[in-house]
Amino acid sequence: MAAMKRDRNPLSDDRKAYFYLLPAFVLLVIFTVYPVINTIITSVKLDYRFLTGVYNGFSFGHYLDILRDKTFQRACLNTAFIAFICVPASLITALVTALLLNSIKALRNFLTTLYYLPQVTNIIAAGMVFALLFHTNSGFINLVLGWFGMDPVPWISGVGIAGSADLYTRSYIRCLFILFIYSLWQGLSLKVILFLSGLQNINPQYRQAAEIDGTSQWNIFRKITFPLLSPVTMYVLITSVITALKSYASVVALFGDSYGPIGDNSKMMITIVGYIIDSLGDYLSPGAISKASAAAFILLLIIVILTALQFYFSKKWVHYK
Amino acid sequence: MEVRFESVTKKFPMKKGEITAVNRLDLTIDSGKLVGLLGPSGCGKSTCLFMIAGVCQPTSGKLWFDDRDVTTLSPEKRGVGMVFQNYALYPHLTVKQNIEFPLVNSKEIRKQLETKLAIHNKTGNGKTKLKEFVQQEVLRTARLVEIEDCLDRKPFELSGGQQQRVAIARTIVKQPSILLLDEPLSNLDARLRVQTREEIRRIQQMTGITTVFVTHDQEEALNICDEIAIMKKGILQQFGNPQAVYDYPANRFTAGFLGGTPINMLDGEISDGKFIAGGQVILPDVPIADQPVTAGFRPENLYVSENGTPRFNLEVVEMYRHGGITVVTTKFDADNAIRLVKERSDNMTIGDRLMVTVAPGMLYLFDSNGAKIWQQ
Ligand SMILES: Nc1ncnc2c1ncn2[C@@H]1O[C@H](COP(=O)(O)OP(=O)(O)OP(=O)(O)O)[C@@H](O)[C@H]1O
Ligand SMILES: [Mg+2]
Numbered sequence: 001m002a003a004m005k006r007d008r009n010p011l012s013d014d015r016k017a018y019f020y021l022l023p024a025f026v027l028l029v030i031f032t033v034y035p036v037i038n039t040i041i042t043s044v045k046l047d048y049r050f051l052t053g054v055y056n057g058f059s060f061g062h063y064l065d066i067l068r069d070k071t072f073q074r075a076c077l078n079t080a081f082i083a084f085i086c087v088p089a090s091l092i093t094a095l096v097t098a099l100l101l102n103s104i105k106a107l108r109n110f111l112t113t114l115y116y117l118p119q120v121t122n123i124i125a126a127g128m129v130f131a132l133l134f135h136t137n138s139g140f141i142n143l144v145l146g147w148f149g150m151d152p153v154p155w156i157s158g159v160g161i162a163g164s165a166d167l168y169t170r171s172y173i174r175c176l177f178i179l180f181i182y183s184l185w186q187g188l189s190l191k192v193i194l195f196l197s198g199l200q201n202i203n204p205q206y207r208q209a210a211e212i213d214g215t216s217q218w219n220i221f222r223k224i225t226f227p228l229l230s231p232v233t234m235y236v237l238i239t240s241v242i243t244a245l246k247s248y249a250s251v252v253a254l255f256g257d258s259y260g261p262i263g264d265n266s267k268m269m270i271t272i273v274g275y276i277i278d279s280l281g282d283y284l285s286p287g288a289i290s291k292a293s294a295a296a297f298i299l300l301l302i303i304v305i306l307t308a309l310q311f312y313f314s315k316k317w318v319h320y321k
Numbered sequence: 322m323e324v325r326f327e328s329v330t331k332k333f334p335m336k337k338g339e340i341t342a343v344n345r346l347d348l349t350i351d352s353g354k355l356v357g358l359l360g361p362s363g364c365g366k367s368t369c370l371f372m373i374a375g376v377c378q379p380t381s382g383k384l385w386f387d388d389r390d391v392t393t394l395s396p397e398k399r400g401v402g403m404v405f406q407n408y409a410l411y412p413h414l415t416v417k418q419n420i421e422f423p424l425v426n427s428k429e430i431r432k433q434l435e436t437k438l439a440i441h442n443k444t445g446n447g448k449t450k451l452k453e454f455v456q457q458e459v460l461r462t463a464r465l466v467e468i469e470d471c472l473d474r475k476p477f478e479l480s481g482g483q484q485q486r487v488a489i490a491r492t493i494v495k496q497p498s499i500l501l502l503d504e505p506l507s508n509l510d511a512r513l514r515v516q517t518r519e520e521i522r523r524i525q526q527m528t529g530i531t532t533v534f535v536t537h538d539q540e541e542a543l544n545i546c547d548e549i550a551i552m553k554k555g556i557l558q559q560f561g562n563p564q565a566v567y568d569y570p571a572n573r574f575t576a577g578f579l580g581g582t583p584i585n586m587l588d589g590e591i592s593d594g595k596f597i598a599g600g601q602v603i604l605p606d607v608p609i610a611d612q613p614v615t616a617g618f619r620p621e622n623l624y625v626s627e628n629g630t631p632r633f634n635l636e637v638v639e640m641y642r643h644g645g646i647t648v649v650t651t652k653f654d655a656d657n658a659i660r661l662v663k664e665r666s667d668n669m670t671i672g673d674r675l676m677v678t679v680a681p682g683m684l685y686l687f688d689s690n691g692a693k694i695w696q697q
Contacts, residue, residue: 203409205405205407205409206409206411208371208374208376208396208405208409209403209405209409209411210411210422210426211375211376211395211396211397212374212375212376212396212397212399212401212402212403213397213422213423213426213427213491213495214396214397214398214423214426214427214428214429214430214495215397215422215423215426215427216397216426216428219426223411223422223426224411227413228412228413319412319413
């Protein structure tokens, strides 16, 4: 019956659907499609003055400048560190935490709330607390290290790094470490909640059936729990990678708005979004907004390509019902 | 393998207090028997199976497989197969992967398979690899339950009956020594249900696996089980041969629970050794003390007779053809109706008065607590 109706009047059905989609579509055009197109156009205008609208023709110069810029390469490296090292680490930690939380009954709600706290904490405030924890002279971490007889570590310190590649590398690694710990902690909360609700959505009978069939706990996880959880994992992965590619506030909170320890003038910990914002600089000067637009468009491309890749590979490991 | 519950109690903690799902259960299921576990919803049937399977452990009491105390043994070491109430087929795996799951994942079963394969290769001079052997076993089992055409499909692409049979295949492929079936037929249509239950009976007899079959459909239980256990609120009410339980109920609950057309219950009292109901003497000579009692007698055990004892004087008020039988509803007095089941309605009409008696030995008297105190 339904099929016959459709055949008779296919267009009116479709039209209705389009009609209902219209409001969302209009919003999408105004706030997403138009800005993106505008960004692309702006990015290729030469010496563009944004108040008067004057420019000197078109060029891809900004893109070339950006790609050759050492600071941009540094930004890409740092962003990649967050997206491909910190995110997987926090994903795995969150999954393990959720599995543990799911297997206990007592205290589960209390602990879940505890794990959720970072989510309701302001990123900047939390980052500053982290920075304090890692402070060389009065930080808690060094205090604890002191109890074990260790010398204070100059966690966020740029002393002498401008002149020594070796000192620079060491300082950089320490900063990456702090960023890693911070990202892990900050990203954990939402992921744990998502994984936990995903786990609780899995009918316990699958696990019971597998147990009766003599399956080891590891195989139950590998062959039953993980595949059944994979849509959630996929969602968490994609959203976390996108969020990571857009990180900015965390590095500013940890390392200040010069993106590095005092004494560093290379913007050691800058991210791509940080680079975009810095490019804007004095946005009234000619070309600044175009360079920022070009950088923003590069970031958009990276996000789109990575997300598409993830979707493509997800077919191999995500089991949708 | 024999399964024995020894005073087993299972309690579940609740938000407030706890709930006793199974209460001091003593039950011995003989090796090779097909035993039906019956009772209303929530009476603890599934909990009993879960304890046999090992996915939940008794709060107190002991569970024995033959002479082995398995009370706290982990599920994978029990060699039990279970078909869940809603199948629990792994949704992301194909039918084939579902069926081979126990074969490729259990170390114990792998070992057994390897031994079997060695014998097979020795006697047959063959050189079958373990992988092929597993596939052969899967195919053999799939044929047994007639789902060999669906092997590459996912569970959601199957009908309820097919899923059912996949679940059974997954369970019997590993040749468990105990088979647990939790309402395995509840999702099937009437015809498939009868067919599948005969199938289960056939497979059970062929393999001789000790089988516990949970159902709340009594007809199912009466038809295929060697023995039935009836539970109510976690307490075992009666255990025995289905026909014996049917004819000799231990109490009012089991009497009322069994029977396609509900048993007739007539409240009355014993006075001076007579059973009196509705102001009439129904039984003249009952050797029990004066007390309020309820008489129970099954509709199919009633027949028309002018001078039997007990004797009921009834008026036909309704007749209802029901498949191959006719259910005749009659009025005993203002408050009590009595039903008869007859092969055919003969020449009764509404308004007729009948004299009716109960087949010998088929009238039960229950005291006010529901215990049976007399049967004649
Ligand atoms: N995991 C559990 N936690 C708490 N209570 C439970 C749990 N499992 C069962 N119960 C309770 O124990 C009692 C018996 O449950 P069980 O599942 O054994 O009933 P059942 O006889 O199988 O019923 P049905 O015919 O509806 O399947 C019920 O009151 C149920 O609410
Ligand atoms: Mg049940």
